[in-house]
Amino acid sequence: MQNIHPIFDKVLSRQHKEQLLQQKSVVIWMIGLSGSGKSTIAKEVEKSLHQQGFLTQLLDGDNLRTGINNNLGFSEADRLENIRRSAETAKLFLNCGIITICSFISPTKQIRELAAGVIGQEDFLEVYVNAPFEECERRDVKGLYAKARKGEIKNFTGLDAPFEAPEQPFLELRTDQKDLPTCTQELLQAILPRIQIS
Numbered sequence: 001m002q003n004i005h006p007i008f009d010k011v012l013s014r015q016h017k018e019q020l021l022q023q024k025s026v027v028i029w030m031i032g033l034s035g036s037g038k039s040t041i042a043k044e045v046e047k048s049l050h051q052q053g054f055l056t057q058l059l060d061g062d063n064l065r066t067g068i069n070n071n072l073g074f075s076e077a078d079r080l081e082n083i084r085r086s087a088e089t090a091k092l093f094l095n096c097g098i099i100t101i102c103s104f105i106s107p108t109k110q111i112r113e114l115a116a117g118v119i120g121q122e123d124f125l126e127v128y129v130n131a132p133f134e135e136c137e138r139r140d141v142k143g144l145y146a147k148a149r150k151g152e153i154k155n156f157t158g159l160d161a162p163f164e165a166p167e168q169p170f171l172e173l174r175t176d177q178k179d180l181p182t183c184t185q186e187l188l189q190a191i192l193p194r195i196q197i198s
């Protein structure tokens, strides 16, 4: 990167901002098939954290794809770029001391390693929102599975595009076995020690 000179000697650090907000920031990165429950849990967790006085930001695949990522589709290369930009966005919030809840399918190990690399392994909490493909298809919240079966959507995750289950996520939530309040509580319990100032 020639002629680019990033500012590293900032007057205000992430710690200053965390101190102001009385919280520690982290990125909660929710992954899983379409319809597994990422957005639903993310919204519940955000609501609860807000009620407890934490400053949060939600970043969702569908939402970012209407703005910063609106020129990207679902090829492998586009998904990588989608996640790279989304992770860079999450990092801006992280460095502002904000608890950042991200929900992106993030289907491959390579894509998730990219996200973790941008954010920093220490601050990247990978949450696997897991429901079997058949259950997600049964739910078919947005009618996308039906369209994909008819061939109206190509590169659909789990059908004609891969989803690689993570090997060692920070947390796994089986949304076909536990209800929404239970999944929400499990996630809150897991992250609270990471975001509270001791």
Ligand SMILES: Nc1ncnc2c1ncn2[C@@H]1O[C@H](COP(=O)(O)OS(=O)(=O)O)[C@@H](OP(=O)(O)O)[C@H]1O
Pocket: 032, 033, 034, 035, 038, 039, 060, 061, 062, 065, 074, 078, 079, 080, 082, 083, 103, 104, 105, 106, 107, 142, 144, 153, 154, 155, 156, 157
């Ligand atoms: N081909 C294909 N495969 C999967 N999903 C598709 C596809 N086409 C559109 N959609 C819609 O896009 C949402 C997923 O976007 P993401 O940015 O999370 O995907 S990725 O992480 O880049 O793989 C996804 O949102 P969720 O259902 O919330 O996962 C869908 O609404």
Ligand SMILES: Nc1ncnc2c1ncn2[C@@H]1O[C@H](COP(=O)(O)OP(=O)(O)O)[C@@H](O)[C@H]1O
Pocket: 032, 033, 034, 035, 036, 037, 038, 039, 040, 041, 103, 129, 139, 141, 174, 175, 176, 178, 179, 180, 181, 183
């Ligand atoms: N335990 C659970 N956690 C989250 N969602 C659940 C759960 N059980 C059933 N659901 C339902 O599954 C669907 C998940 O949809 P959504 O959150 O949009 O998934 P995603 O964001 O992963 O595409 C919703 O209709 C939700 O009500």
